[in-house]
Structures are given as structure tokens and as C-alpha cells.
Amino acid sequence: MESLFAKLSSQNVNIPFSGKTRTEHDLLGDKEVPVEAFFGVQTLRALENFNISGVTLKFFPMLIESFAMVKEATAEANCELGLLEPNVKDAIVEACKVVKSGSLNEHFIVDMVQGGAGTSTNMNANEVIANMALVSMGKKKGEYSFVHPNNHVNLSQSTNDAYPTAVKLAVIFSNQQLIDVLKSLIEVFRTKGVEFKDIIKMGRTQLQDAVPMTLGQAFEAYAVTLSEEIERLEQNVKLFHEINMGATAIGTGINSDPDYAPLVTKILARITDLPLVQAANLVEATQDTGAFVMYSSALKRLAVKLSKICNDLRLLSSGPRTGIGEINLPPKQPGSSIMPGKVNPVIPEVVNQIAFKVIGNDLTVTMAAEAGQLELNVMEPIIVYSIHESIELLRNGMRTLKDECVIGITANEEHCRNLVLNSIGLVTALNPYIGYENSTIVAKEALETGKSVYNLVLEKGLLSQDELDNILKPENMIQPRKFTKK
Structure with a gap:
């Protein structure tokens, strides 16, 4: 038993164990389970088999909550169809509410990266809910003759419909949190655009001087x-409103009542307050992961844009003496262990790195979706892990960028x-006033002598100072305007 508790401890399972156990069994035989654990034998099998990433289900509470919603809906549907006793249904529903509260998150100990197409995750949920239901009935954990993880909590289901449905719900809810931070x-950025609206600066293309603009325009x-x-994000997440509950193993609906699929979909829509619909073809829906590919691409697109913006912030703040130096990022920490006074753009840098990880996760999702074979894609766990990790990274990264950087620029x-x-x-802006030939002459001389375009135009009498200053007013430099031929 010492090895069991040592294993749990090594996996950062933060449950105060007494050292006492109960005996549970599955098709592979008997196994000792800590008496305090709401998980059971199949969860422990997964713990032994999949010590992979160190990131367990508890890292993503929305996923746990979504599983509880699915199991609550299935219990209500099965009871309504006469397949589940009302007292068992009530116990399961009560258990699901406890799980949704987050108080049992520490008992979701399965690694996010796993073989078996998500079976370990589904069974972790089934066992926790079954044991919580038993406790609510005044029974002991493991007394599965009253509430069984498979026979009751998983009734009319397979991992292959319950798992992807719960995952889709979790993405929908997490997506809203992501959008709120975005x-x-x-x-x-918009506030900074207003703050900097009158600050004239040089626009650049290909890292070369282009034409004037305002700093406010850049931030807007x-x-x-x-x-x-x-x-x-809102468009792509709608793909997850189509679910395959009732598909069971491969989409044929084996072991489920003919009325189960539409009923459980309706109940789950009520519980989640989402416009969920039953997939038109459950065989197709059970094997297709195209919605995950589409949504992951939206996360990647957001990451790419964030990274480009952070590249700009690092360039615009470069220096402070030998770079562009148009803006100042708030100093967050000393930038070097050897160079005194150096302060680095650490916040944009970390967001750049987040973007790289999200882009890599998108490739993982793409490859996993392609790797599906026949009636099921067994690679869904890595799809699920990659998407939820990307959401978490982007949400935290954008919050950090806002609070620790952009606000203080x-x-x-x-x-x-x-x-x-x-x-x-600058000669490009002056071209309509002094002509292309004069502009070319001024530009060439400025390059050769180091004199400013401004001073050369005045020296050559091409414009008066009043005319030149009027042209260079921010409001005259940053938008189209009418010209009249001289």
C-alpha cells in the first residue's frame, strides 16, 4: 500500500489519506483504493499507465464541470425513459451538483494525455460521481450495487459520445472567458489610441521609413x-453546439433507447442554457473532429496577431538610446545579470512565446485530427489538452499583457x-506640394549630407516655414485630403 500512496503523492494528489483502503475490482482484477478517494479502480489504472504530462484533469475545472453537466443530463433522461430508478437519479444529480461546485476537483487525477480515446477521463468522472452519489444516499464509497459507475452513471452512454460532448461544452464556456479577457x-489599446492621437510619428514599411502617422493610429x-x-472565435465555437449524445460506441446508438438521443440533447441544452442540437448523422459525428480543427485555427490566428503586436511593441520601445525609442514600456524587472541599468521588454517576450506554443498546439490538433481511423478518432485526448492549454495560455497572456504592459505604456x-x-x-508627404523632382533632389541631398528634409526644403525656398509647419500638422498628415493644382 505504501507504493500506492507514494504514487498518489508523486502525482500531486492533494487529498489527506489515512492509509486505509477499500478493495475494488475490474476485468483485470482487484485493486486497493484509498478509503477517502471518490475515484475508483479504473482511475487508478489510468494513474499507473499515464504518468505523461503531469497536467491532470483538475487543471481544467471547466472540463470537470462540463462532465458533471453531461452525467446529470443522462441521469434525468434515463429516469424519464424508465431506465433508472428515481432515487438513483436523484443521487446522481445531487452528486453532479457537488462536482460542479469544484469541491471534488482534487479527485480528478487522470493525466490529460492518455491512450484509450478518453475512456480514463470518462471513468474518472463516472467513479467520482458514483461514489459521491453513494455518500449522499448514506452508503459507503465502493458500494456499487446501489450506484455503479458503468451501470448507472454511464447508462446509455459510451466514452465516445460523453467525452467529446463534455469537451465541447468546456470549450464553449472557456471561449467566453477568453473573449472577455480579449x-x-x-x-x-483603444484607450491608448485616444491618448496618443495627436502624437506624430514615422510609419515604417520593411523596417524603413515610410510616411508620417500618429502613434494613436498605430494603437487603434x-x-x-x-x-x-x-x-x-464566436463563429467557430458555434460548431460545438452540435453534439453526438446517443451515438454510444460508434454512432449506431447501440444499448440506448430510441428516444434517448433527442431527449438527452434537449435536457443538456436546458442544463447548460446552450442551443445544443443532435448531430444529423451520429456515425459521422462520432469520428469527425473537424470542429476542433476550425476552433484551434481561430486560437492560432489570435496568437499570431498578438505576437505581431508584441514584436511591434518591442521594436517601438527599443533602445533606449540606440533604438527606435518612440514608446516606453513599464519597467518590470532588471534585465541583465551583467549589464547594469538594462531593462528588457519581458511582457511582450512572454506573449511571443505563448504564441509559439499555441501555434505548435494547433499543429498537434491538425495531426491528431488527421490520425483518426475508421469509426473513431482515438487521438482526441491530445486534441483536448492542446486546445484547453492554448485557451489558458492566451487568457493568462492577454491579461498579463494588458495589466503589466499596455496600460503603462x-x-x-x-x-x-x-x-x-x-x-x-518626409519627402513623400511633401511630394504633392514641391513635386516629384524636387522631392528626389531633397531626399538625395539629405542622405548625402545628413541634413534634415525639413531644413533643406527651407534652404531651397521650396516652401515657407509657415507652409511647411502647416503641412506637418498631425491632422494634415494622417488622412486623405484634397489638393489643387498650382
């Missing part, structure tokens, strides 16, 4: 590009303006 980040563009991702207004006045790119 919206708050967008709002901060970040707000807009991220706003587009709200629509993408300040502008070096005078430096921004001087860069514009000294930029060769």
Missing part, C-alpha cells in the same frame, strides 16, 4: 485587428516628432 485588452489599429478575432512625444522631421520619408 475585450478588455482591446479596450486598453491594434485594437481593430484584435476586435476581428472576437467574431472568428508612455510616449516619447518630442522624440517621435524629431524622427519625423529628420526622416527621408
